[in-house]
Each structure stands twice: as structure tokens, then as C-alpha cells.
Amino acid sequence: SAPILEVKNLQKHYPYKKGLFQKPGLTKALDGVSLTIERGETVAIVGESGSGKTTLGKTLLRLIEPTGGEVHFKGRDITELSAEQMRKLKADMQIVFQDPYGSLDPKWTIGRTLEEPLRTHRSHLSGAALKQEVNAMLERVGLQPHHGERYPHELSGGQRQRIGIARALILQPELVVLDEPVSALDVSIQSQILNLMQDLQTEMGLTYLFISHDLSVVRFISNRVAVMYLGKVVEIGETKEVFNNPLHPYTEALISAIPVPNPNLKRERIVLAGDIPSPRNQPSGCAFHTRCPKAMAQCKTLQPDLKEIGSKHYAACHLF
Ligand code: SF4
Numbered sequence: 629s630a631p632i633l634e635v636k637n638l639q640k641h642y643p644y645k646k647g648l649f650q651k652p653g654l655t656k657a658l659d660g661v662s663l664t665i666e667r668g669e670t671v672a673i674v675g676e677s678g679s680g681k682t683t684l685g686k687t688l689l690r691l692i693e694p695t696g697g698e699v700h701f702k703g704r705d706i707t708e709l710s711a712e713q714m715r716k717l718k719a720d721m722q723i724v725f726q727d728p729y730g731s732l733d734p735k736w737t738i739g740r741t742l743e744e745p746l747r748t749h750r751s752h753l754s755g756a757a758l759k760q761e762v763n764a765m766l767e768r769v770g771l772q773p774h775h776g777e778r779y780p781h782e783l784s785g786g787q788r789q790r791i792g793i794a795r796a797l798i799l800q801p802e803l804v805v806l807d808e809p810v811s812a813l814d815v816s817i818q819s820q821i822l823n824l825m826q827d828l829q830t831e832m833g834l835t836y837l838f839i840s841h842d843l844s845v846v847r848f849i850s851n852r853v854a855v856m857y858l859g860k861v862v863e864i865g866e867t868k869e870v871f872n873n874p875l876h877p878y879t880e881a882l883i884s885a886i887p888v889p890n891p892n893l894k895r896e897r898i899v900l901a902g903d904i905p906s907p908r909n910q911p912s913g914c915a916f917h918t919r920c921p922k923a924m925a926q927c928k929t930l931q932p933d934l935k936e937i938g939s940k941h942y943a944a945c946h947l948f
Contacts, residue, residue, distance in 0.1 A: 630703060632803055632835050633665040633688070639696035640683055640859075644908060655908045657683040658694070659859035662934075665803075670829070670836040672850035672867070674843060674882070678904045680859040681839045685805040688837070689721050690714055701803065719749045719799040726808035728792030732780040738791055739776030742766070745799050761798065768831075769794045770824060786817040790824070797828060807839045822849055843886050847871055855879045858907055858915040861934060865941035875943035877922045914946065922947060 640658040658680050665671050673681045686692040688699055690706065698705045701721065709717065725731050732741055742762045746753055753761065763773045769790040780788060789809065796804055806825070810818040822845065829836060840846050846853055847867060854864040855878065863876040874880045881898040888895055900919045905911060911918045917927040926946055934944040 629667060631664045632667045632702060633663075633837075634700040635661060635663040635688065635697070636700070637662055637697040638684070638687060638694055638699065640680075640687055640692060641695045653908060655906075656859045656910055657907055658687060659910070660697070661856075661859070661861055663854060663861065663864070665835060665837065667802075667835055668829075668833060669851045670838055670849055672838045672840060672846040672853040673856060674840060674846055674853060675856035676841060676904045678858070678907060679856040680907070681841075681856050682807055683859075684856070685723065685807050685837060685839050689723055689805060691723070716749075719745075720801050721803045721805075722796035722799070722801040723805040723807060724789075724792050724796045724809045727812050728788045728795075729780060729785075732788065732791065732795075734780055736779070737776060738766075738778055738780070738783070741791065742776070742795055742798055745795065749799055765794045765798045768797070768828065785813050786821060789813060789817075789821055793821075793825065793828070797832065797834075800832065801834070803835045803837070805837045805839065808841070809838075810845060811840065811842065818845070825849070843871075843882060855882065858904065858910060860915065860944065861942075862916065862945070863941075863943045864934070865938070869938065869941050873938070873941075875937055875941065875948060876916075876945050877920050877947070878916050879943075881921075914944075 638658055638661045642655040642657065643652050644655055645652045661684055673684060675681045683692060687694045694707055699707050706717065739762055742765060743758050746758055746761055762776055766773060766775055771787065771790055810821050813821060828834065838850055850867045852865065853867045853870050854861045855876065857878050863870065863879045870879065871883060874883050881900050884895060884898040898921065902919055905918060913929045914927045914932050917923045920927065924946060930946065932944045932946050934942045935948065936942050937948045
């Protein structure tokens with residue numbers, strides 16, 4: 629069947645002025661991202677902060693407007709839709725943020741927060757039916773109907789994230805962008821929320837785009853993983869394959885930094901020099917050449933394309 633989401637050469641460039649007498653430059657937050665997501669799968673986007681992964685998630689839902697490229701959702705290029713058409717589509721595409729506290733209205737009860745999307749998108753529902761839907765959703769995320777009468781500050785971090793998930797799912801969307809959904813939670817709570825998200829995915833037939841900097845979480849939750857560096861996808865493949873056989877030197881370094889549970893299992897950690905450069909100052913050629921332990925002369929001038937190296941395993945690097 630056709631993929632649920634097809635992203636083609638997506639760009640988000642912001643103009644900025646350098647000094648008073650200098651020419652304006654371009655910040656390339658997203659620099660030509662192409663990606664396909666099949667129905668029912670979980671694709672993870674990983675990278676350091678500044679890699680563009682959050683910008684990608686928000687641009688896919690047009691919470692940020694792209695400056696180029698296409699986003700086909702169920703076959704339709706949504707970058708061409710009007711605000712009103714986009715509003716209708718909101719029921720099908722939702723986002724869960726890292727910190728639900730910041731996105732929940734502190735003056736609203738949880739019940740009211742969950743009712744709001746239903747009032748907008750399912751205006752035919754009666755008051756009793758609304759309440760029923762809200763209670764059913766609370767139960768689905770492991771909470772009781774009485775939680776609907778509470779305010780956000782009366783809940784724990786884990787409970788608040790359950791509400792963030794409930795709010796995203798109450799309209800029965802098809803695609804959900806999860807932007808670091810467990811990063812703000814204690815490790816003991818993280819696995820509960822990850823398991824909940826997996827159960828809900830199966831029950832409700834959801835497709836996930838899972839944004840994270842945490843590779844252990846990504847390994848657990850995703851079917852495929854895309855690694856981003858300075859606004860570009862540098863490697864993408866099936867999760868198992870990428871973790872067992874990373875191709876791009878950047879991916880290799882990221883994976884080498886994951887703590888190994890067994891201390892006898894010695895693995896060399898690749899430490900990268902310096903921080904990720906500012907997207908305002910994209911290095912020439914391969915943008916990773918300033919930190920790459922395997923950089924060659926051509927890497928400074930020639931930009932590598934994303935090429936299929938193994939089965940469904942792509943990397944953008946001159947080594948291949
Ligand atoms: Fe390193 Fe060159 Fe490959 Fe870039 S293209 S990742 S600099 S080896």
C-alpha cells in the first residue's frame with residue numbers, strides 16, 4: 629500500500645543578518661530532507677540538539693512553515709493546503725511534546741483539556757457523549773475518570789504525559805509525531821510510557837514519528853531510524869541493521885557512546901571533537917568533515933548524497 633507520509637526535499641531556511649556591513653546569511657535548519665513512512669511503523673529521528681530533528685517534526689505538521697519541498701500525507705501535498713483545510717487535517721496528524729506541562733492550560737481541568745478538540749472537530753457530540761469519550765480515553769492511557777476533574781499541577785510528570793498522549797489521540801489520528809516524549813521523565817517512568825505508546829499504537833493502528841536524542845529509547849521503540857546532522861539525514865535504515873552495522877562515521881560515534889550494560893563487553897568509545905557547528909555556519913562539502921575521524925581530502929569540498937549501501941540501508945558518506 630502507499631506510504632502514509634512522503635517527505636520530499638524538505639527545507640527550512642531562515643535569513644539572518646550577520647554584521648551591519650556584511651551580507652545576510654541563511655540558517656539551514658532543514659536542508660533537503662527526504663523520508664517515507666509506511667502505515668503502522670515507528671520511524672525514529674535521532675540527532676544532537678541543533679540537528680534539525682524538532683524542526684522536522686513541526687514542519688511536517690506545518691506548525692512551522694517549510695521554505696521548500698513537499699510533504700505528502702495520504703497522497704496529498706499538505707504544503708499546498710489552506711489554513712482551513714489544514715485545521716481539518718489536524719484530527720489525523722497530532723503531536724506529543726516533551727513537556728506536556730508547558731502545553732496544558734493550568735487553569736483548565738484535564739477533562740476540559742481533553743474535551744476541547746472534540747468540541748472543535750466533533751461538534752455533533754452531546755455533553756454526555758463528550759464525557760463518555762473523555763473517560764474512555766483516560767482509561768486507555770491508564771487513568772481513572774476522577775483524573776478528569778484534576779488540574780495539571782495536581783498530577784505527576786508521568787500522569788501529565790499520559791494526558792499529553794490522551795489529548796493527541798482523542799481524535800483518533802493516524803500519524804503522531806512524538807517529540808522527545810519521555811526525555812523529561814524519570815527512567816522508571818520512561819518504560820511505562822513507552823510501553824503504553826506501543827500498546828496504543830497496536831490498538832489504534834497508529835503511525836509514529838519518534839524524535840529523540842536517546843539511542844537506547846530509539847532502539848527499543850522504532851522499526852527504522854534516521855540519523856540527522858545539521859539539517860540533513862546522513863543515514864537511514866532498519867533499526868537493528870543501523871545499530872549492528874552503522875555506516876556513517878557520525879552514527880558510529882553516537883552508537884559507541886551508548887552505555888553497555890555488561891562492563892566485560894569492551895567497546896571503544898569514539899569521542900567526536902568539538903560541538904555540532906551552528907546551522908548558520910554549515911561547513912562546506914560533507915558538513916560532518918570538521919569532526920569526522922575518517923575525513924578525507926574530498927570531504928571538504930564534495931557533498932555526499934544519500935545512497936543505498938545495504939538492503940534498505942542508506943548513508944551519505946564518501947567512504948561508500
Ligand atoms: Fe567523514 Fe568524509 Fe564520510 Fe563526511 S564524507 S562522514 S567527512 S568520511
